[in-house]
Amino acid sequence: MPGLLRVRPVFIPLVLLWMLALLMLAHQLMRAELIHREHEFIAQAQGLAERIEQRLSTNDVVITAFSAFLRAVDQSDGFLADSFAAPVVGAYPHIYMLEVARRVAPLEEPTLARQMQALLQSDFSFKRFSDIAPTQGGQVDGLEGASWPILFLFPRSSQTEPIYGVRLESVKYLAGTMQTALAKQDAIASPVFELYEGGSAYILLRSVERRAALAPTGKLNLFGDQMLALMVVKVDRLFEGATGLTGIGIEARLAASGVVSGPVWQQAEAAASSLDRLTLPRFSYVFSSKSTSQPLSIQFSQQVVWSDLMTANTLSMALLLVLSLFMVPMLAYRHLHALNRAELDHQRAAYLATHDVLTHLPNRQLVSDRYEQLALRAARSGQRFALLLIDLDHFKEINDRFGHTVGDQVLLEVAHRMVATLRASDTVGRMGGDEFIALIDHLASPDDVQKVAEKVLEAVAVPIDTEAGPLSVSCSIGIAFYPEDGVSMNILCKSADLAMYSVKHAGRNGVAVAAGSAMTQPV
Numbered sequence: 001m002p003g004l005l006r007v008r009p010v011f012i013p014l015v016l017l018w019m020l021a022l023l024m025l026a027h028q029l030m031r032a033e034l035i036h037r038e039h040e041f042i043a044q045a046q047g048l049a050e051r052i053e054q055r056l057s058t059n060d061v062v063i064t065a066f067s068a069f070l071r072a073v074d075q076s077d078g079f080l081a082d083s084f085a086a087p088v089v090g091a092y093p094h095i096y097m098l099e100v101a102r103r104v105a106p107l108e109e110p111t112l113a114r115q116m117q118a119l120l121q122s123d124f125s126f127k128r129f130s131d132i133a134p135t136q137g138g139q140v141d142g143l144e145g146a147s148w149p150i151l152f153l154f155p156r157s158s159q160t161e162p163i164y165g166v167r168l169e170s171v172k173y174l175a176g177t178m179q180t181a182l183a184k185q186d187a188i189a190s191p192v193f194e195l196y197e198g199g200s201a202y203i204l205l206r207s208v209e210r211r212a213a214l215a216p217t218g219k220l221n222l223f224g225d226q227m228l229a230l231m232v233v234k235v236d237r238l239f240e241g242a243t244g245l246t247g248i249g250i251e252a253r254l255a256a257s258g259v260v261s262g263p264v265w266q267q268a269e270a271a272a273s274s275l276d277r278l279t280l281p282r283f284s285y286v287f288s289s290k291s292t293s294q295p296l297s298i299q300f301s302q303q304v305v306w307s308d309l310m311t312a313n314t315l316s317m318a319l320l321l322v323l324s325l326f327m328v329p330m331l332a333y334r335h336l337h338a339l340n341r342a343e344l345d346h347q348r349a350a351y352l353a354t355h356d357v358l359t360h361l362p363n364r365q366l367v368s369d370r371y372e373q374l375a376l377r378a379a380r381s382g383q384r385f386a387l388l389l390i391d392l393d394h395f396k397e398i399n400d401r402f403g404h405t406v407g408d409q410v411l412l413e414v415a416h417r418m419v420a421t422l423r424a425s426d427t428v429g430r431m432g433g434d435e436f437i438a439l440i441d442h443l444a445s446p447d448d449v450q451k452v453a454e455k456v457l458e459a460v461a462v463p464i465d466t467e468a469g470p471l472s473v474s475c476s477i478g479i480a481f482y483p484e485d486g487v488s489m490n491i492l493c494k495s496a497d498l499a500m501y502s503v504k505h506a507g508r509n510g511v512a513v514a515a516g517s518a519m520t521q522p523v
Contacts, residue, residue, distance in 0.1 A: 033309055034281065041283045044245050045300035049287035052298070055094050055238055056291040059231060062088055063187045063204050063293070066098060067229045071210045076220045078120070078152060085154035094237035096201060097160065100152040101168040102224040109147065115220045116151070121164070128170035132162045133196055148178070150230075151222055159197035168228065174203065177256065181205040181228060187293035191256040192235060192264045202256060202264070204231040204293060239265045246270070248302045255295040264296075272303040280304040356430040358408055359415035367429035367437055371489045374441055378482055385482050386449045387489075388438040389496035390418070390456065393474045393508040395434035402468040409466045410473060417459040422452065437493070446481065446513065453477045453511040461509075474509035476500050485516035 069084050085098040104112055109126060116124040126149050148168040153160060168174060177190040187206040195201050208227040242250055242265065249269035253262070282303045289296040354366035362370070374385050392414065399407040411434065418428045418436060427439040438456075440449055456477065463470040478500030480486065485495035495514035503510040 029314065030309065033314060034304065037304060037308075038281075038283050041248065041300070041302050042285055044248065045285040045287070048239075048241055048245060049285075049298060049300075051241060052238060052287075052296070053289055053291075055092070056289050056294050056296065058092055059095070059204055059233060060187065060291055060293055062092070062095065062098075063206050063229060063231050066231065067187075067206045067208045070100065070208045070223060070227055070229055073223065075224065076222045078222055081152055081223075082154055089155060094234055094240070095231060096195075096234040096237070097232040098152075098154050099150050099163075099230040099232065100223060101148045101150045101228045101230060102222075103146050103148060103226040104224070105146050112221070116165075119220050124165055126165050126167060129166050129172075130170060132166070148228060163196060168230075174205075177203070177205055178228070182207050189254060189256045189294045192254060195232075195234075200235045200264070201232050202235070202254065202294075204233060205229070235264055242267055245300075247308075248300055250298060250300055252296060252298040255297075265298075269301060269303055270305065272305050276303060276305040280306065280309075359412055359430050361415050361419070361436075362427060362429035364429070364431055367427060367431075367439065368489055370427045371439060371492075374439060375482060375487065375489075384443050384484075386440040386443060386446075387480045387482070387492045387496050388440065388449075388453055388456075389431075389478045389480075389493060389500050390436040390438065391476050391500055391504075392434035392460075393476055393504075395473065398471065398473070402466070402471075406466045406468045406471070410464055410471060413464045414460055414473070414475075417462075418456055421455050421459045443481075449479055449481075450511055450513065453479060457509065457511065476503035476508050477511045478503065478514065479511065480514040480516070485514040 066084070066088075069081075073080055073084075081100070088098065089095055104126075113124065113126060126147060150163060150166050150168060153164060156164070168178060173193045174190055177188055181188050185207065187204050190203040190205065192200055192202045206229045208229050210225055239250075239252070245267075247270035248267070250265060250267040251263050252265040254264045280303070282301060285300040287298040287300070354363060354369075355361065356363050371387075377383070378385055392410075395407065395410070398410060411430075415428070415430065415436070418438065422428055422438060422440070425441055429437045431437050440452060443449060457475060460473060460475045463472045478496040478498065480492045480495035480499065482492060486492040495516060499512040499514040502512045506512075
């Protein structure tokens, strides 16, 4: 008993020290977690800000190059302007459109209108923006002495066609920006507005002047001597990737024409309680662009919440550290290793379930899923898409004569050529054996699909290097269109299959369109 009495006074301080150690450990663990989350927040914000800064710099470079191009291009060379604009719009998704508005004196308008109608578009006319958007019309003071119609835009589409010929001075939200752009040599951004065809955007304008030169008699003076180069920037594409910052609030403002506008992009933070705001920090990061033409400022914020911090993993980690400093690394390693193995196994199984083992193309299941997505989108938008059924001619003879190894080499090369021939947005899959399938979206016309099929024929026809030497193969292609030839994949495949077998009966190595689409003779 005396011994126990001597121990008890020491036990209490040891317990207190132990509790203090636990509290210090918990504090350090929480502090480390907060530091980690703050670094992660800043890295995510800086990553998005850097991508946006690159896009803004791209805008400045493109508008400068486009202005220089307009100074040098022939006054009537719209085809060369298309050639300049096409790779720019194709390479940078946030650049929605390139346009040119030129100064037209009142006496020049009738002659220019007649030339445009005779040489470019029979129904061309100069119009006010209120003609196509009654609530957006307006007039810029000081510009009544001349009009500024849009005489070039790329890309042209049914959605943007009404803008062609619109007098720029009749667009009220461009009033101040036009006056500023014409008074200076540098590019300037307009306020953010709702596009006529949907979505929000802003326009980067730059004045372009060149030495006056008379156009040859009868030749279209498309670009003139005083122009405004315009680049339409889509806001949602400029901020592409922002929605991936889960829980982070974003508010961006653009000082258009020297005036800070309302938010051009907003994203709310994750919900937080009063306790979270009182006891936990709120991270913040501010970005200001270097672009003088597009002075964009972005405020990033994130309120830390207890539900994110007090996870089972954090609590168990603290307990394991108290029990054993040596076991935690081992257990954590084994746990992470098991998770990684399980994730890899899951990814591998999911991939094998949806892809062909030999060619790595989508299999019937994945093609069917993508077909359903296309069908739903087509049903909503009224657009068409095509299904191509592609069968190699006499492939069995290759397998019988040279063996399955050579046959596999042929299938692999054919699959590679089909993928290379079609667009990235199209789907190429293997149905089994020597039969392939392709889904072609965004059709311009049925003739375009036949041209694509003929390109596939040409690509497949090039001799293939194999272990048995160069081998030549051909294919037969049947085309069916949604919804003319069917709305389900099975029916559409049957229609394409009938068309393909008409090619087989006609001698193979050709293309045929299903009967429901005004079936043509095999090519």
